[in-house]
Every structure is written in C-alpha cells, then in structure tokens.
Amino acid sequence: MRAMTWPQRIMWLVIIAAVLVWSLFPVFSIAMTSFKTQAGLFSGTLLPQEWTLDNYATILAPGGSAQDLFLPALRNSIGISLIATFIAVVLATLCAYAIARLDFSGKRIILTTALAVSVFPIVSIVTPLFNLWRVIGLYDTWLGLIIPYLSLTLPISIWTLAAFFRQIPWELEQAAQVDGATPFEAFRKTVVPLAAPGVFTTAIIAFFIAWNDFVYGISLTSTDAARPVPAALSFFTGASQFEEPTGAISAAAIVVTIPVVIVVVIFQRRIVSGLTQGAVKG
C-alpha cells in the first residue's frame, strides 16, 4: 500500500468523524435527554442545563414510580428473546446442517420459504394470531410471543448458518476418523470448533431481531405479564398526570441500548461477516 499523504490522511479522518457522528448522534441525543430534569426538558438545548439521575431512579430503583412499568418489561424482553433465540438457533442449525451437507429434494423449497417468510408483513399475521391466541389461551404469555418470534428469527438464521456451513471442510471429520477418532470424537474435535463461530454469530443476529420486535409485543399482550420493552415504552405514562414520560422513556431506552452497543463493539467483525455471508452469499 502506498504511504498516505497528509491531505489524504486528513480526508479519511474527516470522513470517519462524519460517519461516527451520523451513527452515534441519535444515541447521544437520547442519552442527553435521559439526564435532563423535568424542567430542564424544555430548555431547547441538546445538553442538559442541569444533570440528574432521577429518570434512571424512576425506572430502576425500588420505589421508583415507573419501576413497575419497566422492570417487568425488561424481564420479559430478556427471557422471551433468549428463549426464542435458543430455539431458533437449535432448529436453524439442524436445518442448515441438512441443507449444507445432505442431499435432499427440499433444499430450495426451504430456502425460498425462509425468504418468503422474512418479507411477510407482520401486521397481516397479527390479527388472526390475536384471535387464535385468545381462544387457546396463549394471549399475554411468553409462549405466545416466542412462537411468532421464531418466524422472525428462523429465516435469517437458516440463511446465515447455511452459508457458514457450506464453507466447512467436512472431509476433516473423515480424516480424524482415519486417524483413529470415534465418530463422536471426530465430530466434536473437527466440526464443532469450525461451526461454533457461525452459530454464535447467528445467535447474536437472531437475538437482535427478537429484542427489536414491536408489533407482536403490542398486539399479543395486554399486561406486564408478557409485554416486552419496546411495547412497554410506547405505553409509558409519567409518574403523575403532570409529568411527561420523556425522561423515563429516554432512561429506559438507554438502559436497553447500552448492552446492545457493547455487543456490537465487541463482536463487530463477526456480525459483519455473518450478515454479509448470510444475506448475500447464503
């Protein structure tokens, strides 16, 4: 690579700075709002005139007025998303293994179905599910959300994992057996380490999708028994009838965003690789 001239370096720094500002500014903005006092909200400035942690106390501390709106929702989101991600990754791993390694007639149908399901309008699914769930008692339950979440997470999981698995050299497993390993040992020591990164990345992507859901959350729940965070945020009211929920919502938004940002920072290379392989090469 030719060494960069100073004008080129400066240009790149400016570009990267612009990218950073564009990408992080909205997060910064709502973070600043979360530190504003009730009165300071209307100062019309980006930065708080007066910094406070009151909004976080409202939603997190015991005795906080919005605590029983937020903490149950957080619990629901974490639990439902984790379970849905786990089931989706297990099913998608089996399915992708079959697609990548075995020869059977349904391969194209399954991949095409996954594609079709991923572009399906959720709103079209929600009304009949709303009725059905109420009849069979899954309305406002964790399971009632986990099942639709599978339809959100399975397609991209299958595509991503199929792409990953296609690149694994399966002959390694046979080579290990030739070298004296039992079939199980061979699988464990050759295939699993190669497949693990792909499965892990898929789990991250699937979790993000489940975590992000809004339509199912607002339509298939009615109490904090199963309502996840995005849906709960849209129903937040202030601590009293005189208080705007702006501060509380902003604090809640930051609480659910920080873990995501941390995961993105740590695993950015894997996520990029997973998405580009699954979405394009899958």
Add this chain to the structure above:
Amino acid sequence: MTDTITRATGRAEPAAPVKKKRRSDRARAEARLGWMLAGPAFGIMLLVTLYPIVQALWDSLFSLRLTAPDDREFIWFRNYQVILGDPAFWQSMGVTLFITVVTVLLELIIGFGFALVMHRAIKKLRGFARTAILVPYGIITVVSAFAFFYAFDINSGGYVNSWLSWIPGFDENLNWFAYQGTSLTVIILSEVWKTTPFISLLLLSGLAQVPGDLEEAAKVDGATGWEVLRRVILPNMKAAIMVAVLFRTLEAFRIFDNIFIMTAGANDTEALSLLAYNTSIGRLEIGLGSAISVLLFLSVLIIAGIFIKGFKVDLSAGKNS
C-alpha cells in the same frame, strides 16, 4: 462408471439395476434424514405464516367486528370494494410508496458511501468505521423513533429548531409533527438511520467482489476516480445492488414502528401496515382489517414479482456456488 464396466463385460443388465437400487436406498436415507433435520424449522415457518394469511383471507370475506362477534355476515368481496373505493386507502398507499422510494434511494447513496468507507479505510480506522456503522443495526427501532422524536418535537424539549434558527425564514416554533411533510421528514430520517447498516453490508459484499484488476486496468488507462466508479465498479455490482434494493424495498413498504411512535398515523402519515393495524386491532373491525392485511400481502408479492421477473434480480447474486 460401474455401468460402463459391466456393459463392457457383457453382464450389464442384471448387475446395473441392483447397483442403482442400492444407490437410491442410500440417497433415500439421506433425503429422509435431511427432511427430519430441516422439518421442524420448515414446519414452524410455514405454520406461523400460512395459517394467519389463510385465516385473514377467510375473515376478510365477512363483515366482522370483534365488538359484536356473532353479528357476522358472509359478504363475499364487499370489504375489498369498500376499501378500494375509499380515498383513505389510496392516501395510505401513496404515503407508503413515497416513504419506500425516498428511504431506499437515500439508503442506497449513504449505504454505498459507508460500503466504500468500510472497504477502503486504512486498517487502523476500519474497526472504528465498522463499529460505528453497525451501531444503528443493533438499536431497537422504537428507541430510534423516540430519539428522533425527542430531538424534533417542541413539546418534548426538541432542540433541532434552535439549531436551524439561522436559516432565513425558518420558524423557530415549527411543530414538526403537526404537518404531513415535516412529520414524514423525521420519520424517513429515523428509518434511514436505522436500516442503512444492513444495506451498506449488502453493498460491501458486492463491492468486495469487483475484481481489483479491472479497477487497476482502468486507472492505468487514465480513468479518474469518478469514472472508475461509474464505468467499472457500479456495473460490476449491479447484481448485488439489485438484491439490496429488493430487500430494502420490501422492508420499507412494511414500515410501522417509526410512524406508530412518532405520529400514530396522524397528519396523513398512516402507512399501509399502520392502517391495517388501526383497523383490526385498534377499531376491532376484523373483516375490513383482514382485507387490508391481504391487500398489503398482495402488494408485497407484486413488488417482489416485479423485481424478480421484471428486473430479473438474481437472488443468487454474489453466491460463490
């Protein structure tokens, strides 16, 4: 192979069928295993989408309101007649198409810029660039909606107005969410911010596959950077670009979260998904709402069809198989 050998020895007929049957036995066992492993995933995907759309189709043929469930009447396609004759539906369709076209165009341009940055940035900065570009992808759409809403809304401490006050003729008391145009601007901004990462990754894939020698050759022949972009890079990325446009168009057409949070559909910003939701779950008019759902689904199919058959989008573009 075995066939030619057995034919040569003149004992082809009795030997070949036995060998073929054994091969297809193994093939059948493999197929069975394949279906067993892939079955559950396939089954769940089908169930969660097939049942609702069939049920929606059925419900749309009735005049059904959840508030009076026994008062249902089979009315054939009258729901569709009502909807297709209602200007509110076409207004909604118009808004949806407008949002779709504008967001996809903006995302293509910005996303391509990001793809170039991720591809060309010097090693030290590449990690930063990728992380920054990826952050919106992980952010919950509802969070993004609130972030942009609070920045622009004068009733919630919005500060954008005070930033834009230096523009001559700009009204500092502009209520962004009182008019269609300004509401749509913020909605589109939030949608573009949130979804550009995905499209930039799709474009990055396509960009990475343009053979470096083509670019080198063009530069040797004296092409400027701009010309290299227009004549060498873009044409070679056409397939990846079309796939990206297809996916984003289908997704943008179904926009819901941003509009629900920011305006709830007021000021004529009610896109089709929101219209369907408000009708079925909001007003509990299941019959009409189901019909809108079906029409939404058909629109998505038509758009996909136009892209795949009309523009001949090759979904295997970029596959290394």
